[in-house]
Amino acid sequence: MDPDEISRLVNDLKLYHNDPNDTINLEEEDIKIEEERLLRCLVAKVLSPKAINRDAFRQQMPRVLQSEKRIIIEATGDNTFVFEFLSLRDRARALSEGPWHFSRNLVIFKEPTGWNNPRSMIFDEIPIWVQLHNVPIALMHEDLLLKLGGKIGSVVEIDKGENGACLGRFARIRVRINTMQPLRKCIRINAMRDEEDLYILLVYERLPDFCYACGRLGHSHRECDDSMADKVNLNFGA
Incomplete structure (x- = not known):
């Protein structure tokens, strides 16, 4: 049965099935x-935007993650999967x-919480390392890098190098970015x-395919439905 149809039927049950004698009370041990x-x-x-091959996903993801032990992977619909790790x-x-x-x-992982249905979870953030190029030495300090990272997303970590200093050809910050927003250039x-x-140039490490027209993750410029995006000049192209 289609997952959307199941959700509709569950909502109907909430509206019309009100018999208190049919309710199961869970015990603390459960x-x-x-x-x-x-x-x-x-x-x-x-x-x-397309449905992926579920069997191929189950087979390949443990190798992608380089897992030490077995991972049980079950599909829940809409390109969403539950991973149960033995390690x-x-x-x-x-x-x-x-x-x-x-x-x-792009594959986004999130922790399940409470009674949340995996299909209702929102996957709108990923942590990613971003290189900041053209930063003068005088500005290579943690306070300013936190401000710069705050313009990209939520700062998770600053790479201070082996000597604890923010020096090098570029600064490097791990930032949690919003996948629903265009990438900042x-x-x-x-x-x-x-x-x-x-002007500080931003380079995103290990970035998956994204839209060169609107700058968002999750689709290519050929699949972009943003009417305001320039699909000819590709402002986010090479």
Whole structure:
């Protein structure tokens, strides 16, 4: 049965099935067992406008994640899957590293919580390393890099190098970005002096396929339905 049809039927049951004698009261032990299982699980969403091959996904993702132990993967519909990890270290790595790809599409992992249905979860953020190029040495300090990273998303980590300093050919920040928004290409800095404004170029590491027309993740420019995007000049192209 189609998952959308199941959701509709469940909503109908909420409206018309009000017999209190038909309700099952869960015991504390029942809830504890499920909470322990949640600690081994993650929910994954493949950002693609097309339905992916579920069997290929189940076969390839353990290799993509380089898992130490077996992973049980079950589809829940709409390119959404539940992962049950036999190794908590594999689970932690899937959640903290990445971004992960399947057939050049972005795979986003989230922790399930409480009674949330995996199909109702929102997958709109990913952590990703971003290189900041053209940053002057005088500005290579943690306070300013936090401000720059805040223009991209929510800063998770700053790469300070082996000596604890933010020096090198470029600065490097791990940022949690919103997948629903266009990727930012640069950040302009006004030094409030006589010099011209400074432009910081952003380079996203291990970035999956995205739309060169609108700058968003999850589809290509050939599949873009944004009427305001320039599909000829491709402002987010090479």
